[in-house]
Amino acid sequence: MAAIEVVGLGKAYKKYPNPWARLAEWVDPWSRPRHRLHWVLEEVSFTVQPGEAVGLVGLNGAGKSTLLKLIAGVAEPTRGVVRLQGRVAALLELGLGFHPDFTGRQNALLAGQLLGLSAEQVRALLPQIEAFAEIGEYFDEPVRVYSSGMQVRLAFAVATVVRPDVLIVDEALSVGDAYFQHKSFDRILEFRAQGTTLLFVSHDKASILRLCDRAILLEGGRVAMEGAPESVMDFYNARIADRGTGVVQEPLADGRVRTRSGSGEAKIEAVRLLDEAGRALAVVRVGQAVRLEVEIACQEAVPELVAGFMIRDRMGLPVFGTNTFHLGAVRRDLAPGARLRVCFALEANVGVGSYSVTVALHRGDTHVSGNYDWWDHAVVFEVVNADRPTFVGTACLPVAVRWEEG
Amino acid sequence: MWRALWAYRGFVWGSVRREFDARYRHSLLGASWAVLQPLAMIVIYTVVFSRVMHSRLPGVSGDFAYSIYLCAGVLTWGLFAEITGRAQNVFLEQANLLKKVSFPRLCLPVIVVASAVVNFVIIFGLFTAFLILVGAFPGWAFVALLPVLAVEVLLAVGLGVTLGVLNVFFRDVGPFYAVVLQFWFWLTPIVYPASILPQWVQPWMCWNPMAQLVGAYQRILVEGAWPEWKGVGAVALLAIVLCLLGWRLFRVHAGEMVDEL
Numbered sequence: 001m002a003a004i005e006v007v008g009l010g011k012a013y014k015k016y017p018n019p020w021a022r023l024a025e026w027v028d029p030w031s032r033p034r035h036r037l038h039w040v041l042e043e044v045s046f047t048v049q050p051g052e053a054v055g056l057v058g059l060n061g062a063g064k065s066t067l068l069k070l071i072a073g074v075a076e077p078t079r080g081v082v083r084l085q086g087r088v089a090a091l092l093e094l095g096l097g098f099h100p101d102f103t104g105r106q107n108a109l110l111a112g113q114l115l116g117l118s119a120e121q122v123r124a125l126l127p128q129i130e131a132f133a134e135i136g137e138y139f140d141e142p143v144r145v146y147s148s149g150m151q152v153r154l155a156f157a158v159a160t161v162v163r164p165d166v167l168i169v170d171e172a173l174s175v176g177d178a179y180f181q182h183k184s185f186d187r188i189l190e191f192r193a194q195g196t197t198l199l200f201v202s203h204d205k206a207s208i209l210r211l212c213d214r215a216i217l218l219e220g221g222r223v224a225m226e227g228a229p230e231s232v233m234d235f236y237n238a239r240i241a242d243r244g245t246g247v248v249q250e251p252l253a254d255g256r257v258r259t260r261s262g263s264g265e266a267k268i269e270a271v272r273l274l275d276e277a278g279r280a281l282a283v284v285r286v287g288q289a290v291r292l293e294v295e296i297a298c299q300e301a302v303p304e305l306v307a308g309f310m311i312r313d314r315m316g317l318p319v320f321g322t323n324t325f326h327l328g329a330v331r332r333d334l335a336p337g338a339r340l341r342v343c344f345a346l347e348a349n350v351g352v353g354s355y356s357v358t359v360a361l362h363r364g365d366t367h368v369s370g371n372y373d374w375w376d377h378a379v380v381f382e383v384v385n386a387d388r389p390t391f392v393g394t395a396c397l398p399v400a401v402r403w404e405e406g
Numbered sequence: 407m408w409r410a411l412w413a414y415r416g417f418v419w420g421s422v423r424r425e426f427d428a429r430y431r432h433s434l435l436g437a438s439w440a441v442l443q444p445l446a447m448i449v450i451y452t453v454v455f456s457r458v459m460h461s462r463l464p465g466v467s468g469d470f471a472y473s474i475y476l477c478a479g480v481l482t483w484g485l486f487a488e489i490t491g492r493a494q495n496v497f498l499e500q501a502n503l504l505k506k507v508s509f510p511r512l513c514l515p516v517i518v519v520a521s522a523v524v525n526f527v528i529i530f531g532l533f534t535a536f537l538i539l540v541g542a543f544p545g546w547a548f549v550a551l552l553p554v555l556a557v558e559v560l561l562a563v564g565l566g567v568t569l570g571v572l573n574v575f576f577r578d579v580g581p582f583y584a585v586v587l588q589f590w591f592w593l594t595p596i597v598y599p600a601s602i603l604p605q606w607v608q609p610w611m612c613w614n615p616m617a618q619l620v621g622a623y624q625r626i627l628v629e630g631a632w633p634e635w636k637g638v639g640a641v642a643l644l645a646i647v648l649c650l651l652g653w654r655l656f657r658v659h660a661g662e663m664v665d666e667l
Contacts, residue, residue: 073508
C-alpha cells in the first residue's frame with residue numbers, strides 16, 4: 001500500500017467574466033455554464049511508497065503548491081483522487097494559520113488539535129514544542145509581534161512534535177536562519193530514518209539531493225519528469241537555462257543519466273581528463289596535477305565564448321567550478337567551423353570518492369544568459385588517497401600541526 | 407460529517423474557550439463588559455421611551471414592566487444578530503486557516519454558535535437573577551423559553567450558514583446583510599409594542615419570523631403566559647428549510663470555497 005497515491009489529479013479554477021455571471025449560473029438551473037476553466041494541474045499521477053522521500057521541483061507557477069494543497073486536503077481536486085495512508089502533517093505556505101491575537105502557546109495548542117492530537121496530548125507536548133521552537137519569552141506573546149522566522153519556527157515545531165506518517169512541507173525549509181534550517185533539516189532526516197514518508201517542495205538543489213530518493217519535475221501543471229534526484233535536477237537546470245531548446249538525456253553505464261542541452265552554436269566535441277603526461281585518467285590521487293581538456297567546434301558564428309566546468313560529488317553537489325569568464329579568458333568573434341581546445345590545469349585537492357565533471361559552453365558569466373552546450377557527467381573519475389594523511393570530506397586543505405605545552 | 411465534527415470537538419471547544427478568554431479575561435473590567443453593553447442599551451431605551459416619551463405598555467402595570475419587555479426582545483435579538491452576523495463572515499475571517507490546514511469546515515459555524523450561546527447564557531442568567539430579585543419571575547412559563555430559543559438558534563444557523571457560503575462568492579452579501587439587520591431590528595416590535603403599529607401593518611407582521619419569536623419571549627417574560635405555539639411552529643418550519651438550504655449550499659460549494667478565498 002502506497003503512502004501517497006495520486007491518480008489522474010487535475011485542478012481547474014473557474015473564471016467568470018464578471019460577478020453577475022456566477023450569480024446567473026447559480027440562480028438559473030437551466031443556465032449554460034458561464035465560466036471558463038483555468039487548468040493549473042492536469043493528469044498528475046504518481047505514488048510514494050512508505051518511507052520514501054520525494055522532492056517536487058518546478059518553476060514558479062508550475063503547480064507545485066497547488067498539488068501539495070490537494071494532497072494535504074486543503075483544496076479539492078477537480079478531477080482524480082488522492083489516497084493517503086496514516087497520519088499526515090502538512091506545512092503549507094509557511095504556517096499553520098495562526099491567529100495573530102493569541103499567544104504562541106494558545107496557537108500551538110489549537111494547531112496541535114487541528115493536527116489530530118487531543119488537548120491533553122498537546123498540553124503534555126507543549127514543553128517540547130517550546131524547546132524546539134526556541135523563541136524564548138515570545139512563546140507567551142501574541143503571534144502578531146512575531147517575526148516571520150519565529151512564526152515558521154513555531155509552525156515547524158508544532159507540525160513535527162509527533163512524528164507523522166506523512167510529512168508534507170512547502171518550502172518551509174528555505175525560510176528562517178541557517179541555525180534553524182539545520183535544526184529542522186536534522187529533524188526531517190531523523191523522521192526519515194524512522195520511516196516517515198516525505199513530500200516536499202524546494203528550490204534548493206542541495207536539500208533535494210541530500211534528502212530525496214526521487215524527484216518530480218512539474219511543468220505547466222503536468223509531470224515533466226520523474227526519476228533520480230540528480231538527473232531530474234540536471235534536467236531542470238538545463239530547462240532553466242534554455243526554455244524551449246532541446247534537452248537530451250541518455251543513460252550512463254553506472255545507472256546515472258547524462259543530461260545534454262543547449263542552443264548548439266558551439267558544441268562540445270570531447271572532454272578528457274588527463275595526467276601531466278597526457279594519459280587519460282579514471283583514478284586520480286589526492287592532490288595530483290590533472291588537466292581537463294575540452295574540444296570545441298563552432299557550428300555558427302559565435303560572438304562570445306566562455307567555457308566552464310564544475311566538479312560534483314557523488315550526490316551531485318558542486319565541489320568546485322569556474323569558467324573562462326572568471327579566469328579572464330573569454331574568446332570572441334569565432335567564425336563558423338572554428339575548432340579549438342581549452343585546457344584547465346588544476347590540482348585535484350579533493351577528498352576520496354567518486355566525482356563527475358560538468359562542462360558547459362555559454363555566453364556571459366553564467367550559463368543562464370545564453371547556453372550553447374551543456375554536458376552533465378562529461379567525465380567521471382574516482383579519487384583515492386595514496387600518499388596523504390587520512391582525512392574526511394570533499395576538500396583537501398593543507399594542514400600543519402604543532403603541539404604546544406600550556 | 408458528524409463523526410468528523412466529533413473528532414474535532416477538542417478544537418471546537420478550545421476555540422470557544424479562546425474566544426471567551428479574549429472577550430472576558432484580557433480586558434480590565436473582564437466580564438462586566440458583556441453586561442455593561444446591553445445594560446447601557448436598555449437604560450437608554452427605558453429612559454427615552456418610558457420616561458421621556460411617557461410611553462406605557464398597554465395592559466401591563468409595574469415599575470419594571472417596560473424594562474422587562476425591552477430585555478426580552480433586546481437580549482434575544484442580540485443572540486440572533488451575533489450568530490447570523492458572525493456566521494455570514496466566518497469563512498472569510500478564517501481564510502488564513504482554511505487555506506493552510508485541512509479540517510472539517512463545519513467546525514467554524516459550530517464555534518460561532520457555541521460562543522454566542524455561551525455569551526447569551528451569561529447575560530440571560532443575570533437577567534433571570536434580576537427577574538427573581540424584583541419578584542417578576544414568570545413561573546412555569548419560563549420553561550417555554552427553551553423550545554423558542556432552540557427555534558431561534560436553528561433559524562440563525564440556517565440563515566447564517568447560507569449567508570456565510572454566499573458571502574465567499576458574492577462579497578456584497580456581508581454589507582447588504584448589515585443594512586438588512588438594521589431595518590429588521592426596527593421592523594420587529596422590540597423597543598415598541600406591536601399594538602402601536604398602524605392597523606394595515608399588523609397582518610404583515612406574521613411574515614417576520616423574528617417578530618413571532620420576540621413576541622413569544624415577551625409573552626413569556628412580561629405576561630408569564632405560554633407563547634402562541636402556532637407562530638413558533640411556523641418559524642421552526644422556516645428554520646428547518648433554511649438549514650437544509652444552507653447545508654446544501656455548503657455541501658455543493660465547500661470545495662470551491664478555498665479557491666475563492
